[in-house]
Amino acid sequence: EAGVAQSPRYKIIEKRQSVAFWCNPISGHATLYWYQQILGQGPKLLIQFQNNGVVDDSQLPKDRFSAERLKGVDSTLKIQPAKLEDSAVYLCASSLNGRGAFFGQGTRLTVV
Amino acid sequence: ILNVEQSPQSLHVQEGDSTNFTCSFPSSNFYALHWYRWETAKSPEALFVMTLNGDEKKKGRISATLNTKEGYSYLYIKGSQPEDSATYLCAPQTGANNLFFGTGTRLTVIP
Numbered sequence: 001e002a003g004v005a006q007s008p009r010y011k012i013i014e015k016r017q018s019v020a021f022w023c024n025p026i027s028g029h030a031t032l033y034w035y036q037q038i039l040g041q042g043p044k045l046l047i048q049f050q051n052n053g054v055v056d057d058s059q060l061p062k063d064r065f066s067a068e069r070l071k072g073v074d075s076t077l078k079i080q081p082a083k084l085e086d087s088a089v090y091l092c093a094s095s096l097n098g099r100g101a102f103f104g105q106g107t108r109l110t111v112v
Numbered sequence: 113i114l115n116v117e118q119s120p121q122s123l124h125v126q127e128g129d130s131t132n133f134t135c136s137f138p139s140s141n142f143y144a145l146h147w148y149r150w151e152t153a154k155s156p157e158a159l160f161v162m163t164l165n166g167d168e169k170k171k172g173r174i175s176a177t178l179n180t181k182e183g184y185s186y187l188y189i190k191g192s193q194p195e196d197s198a199t200y201l202c203a204p205q206t207g208a209n210n211l212f213f214g215t216g217t218r219l220t221v222i223p
Binding site for chain 2: 044
């Protein structure tokens with residue numbers, strides 16, 4: 001069974017630039033999560049999808065972050081414009097039945 | 113948003129020592145408790161999922177217990193090995209799909 005795929009693995013951008021991350025969940029997993037993990041902190045949920053609908057985006061900074069999951073499969077997370085404090089690992093995870101999540105390897109973003 | 117606390121934040125132990133960490137969470141609306149192991153540059157890996165008060169799970173030298181009434185879980189590692197070095201995350205779950213992560217305990221096992 002293929003795992004959760006994320007790309008790119010690493011990204012370095014200047015502040016005020018835009019960036020997008022892509023996630024392909026495990027086939028058949030209806031739930032998809034995007035987490036932000038800042039160095040020294042635990043992963044923070046940014047947004048949760050159930051199929052192509054948003055379940056929870058209460059911690060998503062909507063002035064600069066957006067996410068979509070068209071067709072209920074792949075998802076993209078975008079930051080526009082990026083700030084220095086957005087430097088973090090962005091983890092995508094998927095879940096079949098709510099009994100835990102399987103994670104991708106993450107995208108490490110550095111904003112300079 | 114759930115307030116999840118893990119302690120200690122970091123820990124250094126000698127190879128062969130046994131150790132344990134704590135995860136505290138609100139006991140209301142409890143659905144399940146997950147433990148993950150996260151090695152640098154890898155994906156977080158699921159260790160255990162526990163749902164019932166008094167649950168105990170074991171995987172090799174690693175075990176976990178759960179107390180849903182008082183809102184805590186312990187993770188134990190017996191005879192720590194260098195390959196156990198990782199960040200251990202707990203994630204209580206409320207409802208069917210909401211996982212909230214603690215800040216993790218970073219374990220370093222010194223050979």
